[in-house]
Structure formats: C-alpha cells, structure tokens
Amino acid sequence: MKNMTHAKYLEIAKIISQRINDGTYTSRLPLPDQETLAKEFGVSRLTVKKALDGLERQGLVYKQSGLGTFVSSNIPIKSSIDSPANMFMGLKKQLGSSNVKSEILHFSVEFPSEQIQKNLDLKSSDPVYDIVRLRIVDDLPFIIEHTYMPVTLVPNLNDEILHNSIYEYMHHTLHLKFGHAYRKIRAAKSSEYDQKYLNAKKDDPMLELEQIVWLTNGQPIEYSTSRNRYDQRDYTVLENNRF
Missing domain, CATH: 3.40.1410.10 (Chorismate lyase-like)
Known part of the structure; x- marks a missing residue:
C-alpha cells in the first residue's frame, strides 16, 4: 500500500468494492471496523471513513449507528449508466x-x-x-x-x-x-x-x-x-x- 497516491481513499474504496464484488465481504454482514481497515491499509481512520462514505453514496454499503458499516444487498434496478x-x-x-x-x-x-x-x-x-x-x-x-x-x-x-x-x-x-x-x-x-x-x-x-x-x-x-x-x-x- 506504500505506492498509493494522495487520493488514497479512492484506492481503498476500489479495493473494498472489489472485495464486495468477489464475495470476500458478504451482503448484510458488517465490514471490518474502521480501525482494523486503517491498520491494514496503513492510513488514518479519516481516510477509511472517506472511502466508506464514497461507497455509501454508490449504494455498496450502508451504516448503522453504533453497529458499523454493512455490505448492501444487490440493487436490482441499478444499471451500467x-x-x-x-x-x-x-x-x-x-x-x-x-x-x-x-x-x-x-x-x-x-x-x-x-x-x-x-x-x-x-x-x-x-x-x-x-x-x-x-x-x-x-x-x-x-x-x-x-x-x-x-x-x-x-x-x-x-x-x-x-x-x-x-x-x-x-x-x-x-x-x-x-x-x-x-x-x-x-x-x-x-x-x-x-x-x-x-x-x-x-x-x-x-x-x-x-x-x-x-x-x-x-x-x-x-x-x-x-x-x-x-x-x-x-x-x-x-x-x-x-x-
């Protein structure tokens, strides 16, 4: 992860997105917490939060107060455009x-x-x-x-x-x-x-x-x-x- 650019949160969001798509992270189950992800990627919790916020805007994850961030179910009406x-x-x-x-x-x-x-x-x-x-x-x-x-x-x-x-x-x-x-x-x-x-x-x-x-x-x-x-x-x- 040392070769990440200043847009680290985008790289992290891409990796998490890939893990969701390949089933590493399962629908309706929580992701690792922000501290765990920050240690894995060697970044701050703020950077991880920014990555997760971006994934939430795309509908890939959702947050529950006090419980963490969860993988969303598939969106049937979602399209490539x-x-x-x-x-x-x-x-x-x-x-x-x-x-x-x-x-x-x-x-x-x-x-x-x-x-x-x-x-x-x-x-x-x-x-x-x-x-x-x-x-x-x-x-x-x-x-x-x-x-x-x-x-x-x-x-x-x-x-x-x-x-x-x-x-x-x-x-x-x-x-x-x-x-x-x-x-x-x-x-x-x-x-x-x-x-x-x-x-x-x-x-x-x-x-x-x-x-x-x-x-x-x-x-x-x-x-x-x-x-x-x-x-x-x-x-x-x-x-x-x-x-």
Whole structure:
C-alpha cells in the first residue's frame, strides 16, 4: 500500500468494492471496523471513513449507528449508466481515464455576463473561462459539458489539461478542495449541439445537470451544465434513514 497516491481513499474504496464484488465481504454482514481497515491499509481512520462514505453514496454499503458499516444487498434496478448525483469526482475518475476522451468545442477567456457574475460571485471585470467540451466514452459521444470557471482561481488552464482532466489539475496541481455543490437535474429538448455532437434526434429528450460547486472556503469555483441523451446516463440518489 506504500505506492498509493494522495487520493488514497479512492484506492481503498476500489479495493473494498472489489472485495464486495468477489464475495470476500458478504451482503448484510458488517465490514471490518474502521480501525482494523486503517491498520491494514496503513492510513488514518479519516481516510477509511472517506472511502466508506464514497461507497455509501454508490449504494455498496450502508451504516448503522453504533453497529458499523454493512455490505448492501444487490440493487436490482441499478444499471451500467447510473451516476450518483452527489459525486465530486470527474468523469475520468468515475469511468476510468483510459475510457474517456475530450474534444474541445469552445475555449475562451471573457468577462462574465450578469448571470455568471451572480453564479460565481464575481465582478464584471473578473475574467472567466468559457469551456465547451464533448466527452467521449469508449469512442462514442457521451456528454456535452459547458463550464465557467474564474481565471484567478484556476490559472494557466490550457488545451492539454482540457483534453485530459480539469478536476485532476485543480485537485492535484492547484490543491483546490471542493466543499459543497448545488445540483439541478431536469429534462430538456435537444438542441442543435445535441443533434450534431450527441447524435440526438429532434424529438429526443435530453437530461441536463446544472450545478454550482464551491471550495471549502465558500468560494464558487465552477458553474456548469452537462447534457446527455436520455438513454445514455441516469443520475441516482441513495437515501439513508438513520435513527
């Protein structure tokens, strides 16, 4: 485990997920406690907790107050296109970097409109990146992302980063940490962009995710909309009722 990167919790979550899938950890039985897992992986209990929190958002485990963390039963309605609505990782991290490519449809620096000023708590003189990317998964068009970010908070953004992962650059190079996000999911009619780049038909409904993401210090860092065809992605929410 000494070769783990700074995203140790993601590596630990992946290992635990594999153990759940291969039956090492059994449905409706408790996982080893956090202290035991922390000793096994050579990390802090906080890192283990973060890994388990991520697995809980995916529906793989559930927590019972005072009893520990348990392996969830299979979710019959779960599908391969499900995406948790409360995820903070980028598409590359979620699906695997080898599967995801990015085509830049638009990239510019400009002064923000009144609405973008409100969304990102900016002045009219604060420049923003205006980015439109087509995300391609397994060589098929998947999502169109339209993103605005303050230039001062995300300096030196370039084509190379846009072709790879903006979130990876923000987290690992700039050491920025997300605090919270507000997300709105709705149905929409297909646009010319959708029809051109996502192979949507004029009467295909689109699934749109609109979000604002804040850093841990309360500063808005991103306003974006993501659009995909109705048959290519679902957004899921797992509710836990702990009493």
